[in-house]
Amino acid sequence: xDPTPPTAREGLRHRPRQWQADMFxxxxxxxPNAMVMADAQGRIExxxxxxEQMFGYGREELVGEPVEIxxxxxxxxxxxxxxxxxxxxxxxxxxGAGRDLYGRRRDGTEFPVxxxxxxxxxxxxxFVLSVIIDITARKEIESRLQASAAELARSNxxxxxxxxxxxxxxxxxxxxxxxxxDMLTVEHGEALGPxxxxxxxxxxxxxxxxxxxxxxxxxxxRAGTRAPELGLVELELVLAEVRDNLASALAESxxxxxxxxxxxxxxxxxxxxxxxxNLVSNALKFRTAQPARVRIRASADGPFWRFEVxxxxxxxxxxxxERVFGMFQRLHGGNRYPGSGIGLALCRRIxxxxxxxxxxxxxxxxxTRIVFLLPR
Amino acid sequence: xxxxxxxxHSILIVEDNPGDIGLLRxxxxxxxxxxxxVFAGDGIEALALLRRDHRPDLVLLDLNLPRMDxxxxxxxxxxxxxxxxxxxxxxxxxxxxxxxxxxYDLQANGYLVKPDEYSGYLELARQTxxxxxSTIRLPTHSH
Numbered sequence: 001x002d003p004t005p006p007t008a009r010e011g012l013r014h015r016p017r018q019w020q021a022d023m024f025x026x027x028x029x030x031x032p033n034a035m036v037m038a039d040a041q042g043r044i045e046x047x048x049x050x051x052e053q054m055f056g057y058g059r060e061e062l063v064g065e066p067v068e069i070x071x072x073x074x075x076x077x078x079x080x081x082x083x084x085x086x087x088x089x090x091x092x093x094x095x096g097a098g099r100d101l102y103g104r105r106r107d108g109t110e111f112p113v114x115x116x117x118x119x120x121x122x123x124x125x126x127f128v129l130s131v132i133i134d135i136t137a138r139k140e141i142e143s144r145l146q147a148s149a150a151e152l153a154r155s156n157x158x159x160x161x162x163x164x165x166x167x168x169x170x171x172x173x174x175x176x177x178x179x180x181x182d183m184l185t186v187e188h189g190e191a192l193g194p195x196x197x198x199x200x201x202x203x204x205x206x207x208x209x210x211x212x213x214x215x216x217x218x219x220x221x222r223a224g225t226r227a228p229e230l231g232l233v234e235l236e237l238v239l240a241e242v243r244d245n246l247a248s249a250l251a252e253s254x255x256x257x258x259x260x261x262x263x264x265x266x267x268x269x270x271x272x273x274x275x276x277x278n279l280v281s282n283a284l285k286f287r288t289a290q291p292a293r294v295r296i297r298a299s300a301d302g303p304f305w306r307f308e309v310x311x312x313x314x315x316x317x318x319x320x321x322e323r324v325f326g327m328f329q330r331l332h333g334g335n336r337y338p339g340s341g342i343g344l345a346l347c348r349r350i351x352x353x354x355x356x357x358x359x360x361x362x363x364x365x366x367x368t369r370i371v372f373l374l375p376r
Numbered sequence: 377x378x379x380x381x382x383x384x385h386s387i388l389i390v391e392d393n394p395g396d397i398g399l400l401r402x403x404x405x406x407x408x409x410x411x412x413x414v415f416a417g418d419g420i421e422a423l424a425l426l427r428r429d430h431r432p433d434l435v436l437l438d439l440n441l442p443r444m445d446x447x448x449x450x451x452x453x454x455x456x457x458x459x460x461x462x463x464x465x466x467x468x469x470x471x472x473x474x475x476x477x478x479x480y481d482l483q484a485n486g487y488l489v490k491p492d493e494y495s496g497y498l499e500l501a502r503q504t505x506x507x508x509x510s511t512i513r514l515p516t517h518s519h
Contacts, residue, residue: 172469175492176395183402183494211492 034132037120038067042083045127054134056106067130072104086128090119095130103132112139163221167214174214178207209338216342219274220327223349228268235262235272239296242277246284253284254291260298263305265374271350276309278343279370283311286337286368293365304356304373312365321360347372385509386412388432390422390449391467392441396490400436403497408505419444423452426459434508437484439468439475447482454483461515463508467500 015023028035034051038044047062055062055070062069067083068076082095095101095115103113112135120127181204184192192200239259243250250257257280265272276296283294290312297308316324316331323329325348328341344360347370351358356373363369387404391397397415404411414432416422418441426432435453439446446466453459465486466479476487491497508514 172393175469175490178492179395179399179494179497183399186494186498187402187406 036130037127040087040126042067042080070103072102072110092118111136160221160225163217164225167217170214174207174210213340216340220342220346220349223271223346223353228271228353230266230268232264233267233269233272234264238272238276241273242280245277246281249284253287255284257294259296262298265305267354275347275350278347279309282343283309283313286313288314303376305376306373308369308371310363310369311367313367315362315367316360324360384410385433386414387434387436388414388422389436390416391438392417399494399497403501407501418442419449422449432462435462435464436467437464439466450482450484
């Protein structure tokens with residue numbers, strides 16, 4: 001009996017040498033990884049029990065054989081060169097960084113492996129210990145993940161394509177509705193009573209909302225399916241066009257649009273117009289009783305241009321600031337603030353497709369400030 | 377028949393959608409009832425009319441048509457020395473830049489996007505008549 005009980009720090013050192021040796025052998029034997037020790041000539045000195053199971057050889061068949069016995073034929077010729085290379089700079093490292101490695105079983109079948117290499121030295125002799133992990137299961141999961149990612153991408157693309165085709169085809173019958181409603185008013189207006197006029201007006205308004213919805217869906221799916229057509233875009237000119245397009249909304253809201261000098265960016269011009277027009281139009285639409293004030297700021301921010309579109313409108317409450325960028329998300333009823341709930345979703349998609357980011361915060365004037373980055 | 381009742385001008389409208397046909401017919405009727413409108417439902421029918429010696433003063437051409445679409449018909453008209461002088465205006469619901477480019481490459485004389493409202497068709501009829509039958513000088517030919 002050992003008179004002094006072992007401390008944790010001493011570990012196995014109080015055990016007899018033979019006991020320690022047996023224990024280390026057992027540890028090596030029960031290891032879930034195959035372990036193969038070879039000398040500098042690549043001859044197998046030792047292989048553990050897991051190696052037998054993994055490769056289908058009895059240990060006695062392996063010892064003394066070249067390690068290439070475990071390597072698929074097509075890689076065997078190159079292997080001794082790698083081995084010599086290893087002994088020139090022995091270090092603990094993974095084998096074949098970046099390459100797919102395979103083991104070869106006794107029956108000729110192959111399986112994917114990962115191999116860790118460890119240099120050993122004993123009594124002046126040099127060895128390499130290979131720890132081999134069978135990664136068949138992991139590879140299967142990886143390829144299944146890749147397959148489902150590819151499937152997901154494909155079905156997303158299909159959905160985009162569908163949305164595009166559907167909204168495009170919806171425009172045709174809608175044109176008939178608006179065209180003939182207008183003809184009814186223009187050609188037969190006098191024959192219609194006030195109630196009939198009311199009916200027509202509601203139908204016309206419904207059709208107009210539907211057109212806005214379809215246009216929004218088309219723009220959204222187009223921004224998703226097609227890569228942006230990048231060119232140099234003078235945002236000053238884009239903003240001038242936005243002013244033109246929104247002239248009546250600006251007048252109606254007694255709005256004021258004040259902007260920094262805007263830079264030239266590498267972007268898709270149509271999408272830049274959609275982006276700025278949607279943001280300015282929102283700023284005018286979601287106003288309080290006060291006249292709308294819209295300020296556009298632009299500044300360099302590292303590799304990005306940082307843009308801010310701030311207003312003095314009704315603002316977006318904190319819990320909804322992320323949600324407003326979702327598709328069809330609206331925070332207000334259609335009477336006061338009509339809309340399709342597509343605008344900001346489209347803005348986010350456009351900014352992200354250009355490699356930027358967009359978010360909403362509260363503006364110093366009490367309204368909303370939309371901040372977005374575009375690459376410089 | 378007194379000479380005054382002879383049609384002043386003739387337009388061949390190549391269009392397969394009855395709704396569009398109704399809007400165009402109503403608009404041109406209202407703007408100028410003396411203009412003769414001839415309708416063809418697809419490219420093959422239109423080509424047959426043109427080759428059977430029907431010489432309209434103007435062709436209004438939809439792009440998406442059954443059997444032979446507007447692009448094919450346009451290409452054939454502009455390759456035919458007899459038909460080439462007839463102005464062809466493409467009238468389509470597509471506002472796609474690629475369509476506009478493509479159609480001018482095929483020698484179309486104009487590109488119009490179908491209006492959403494009847495008022496737009498009236499304006500289209502008015503301007504078409506004014507520009508193509510009055511403002512512009514084209515080579516003369518006999519009907």
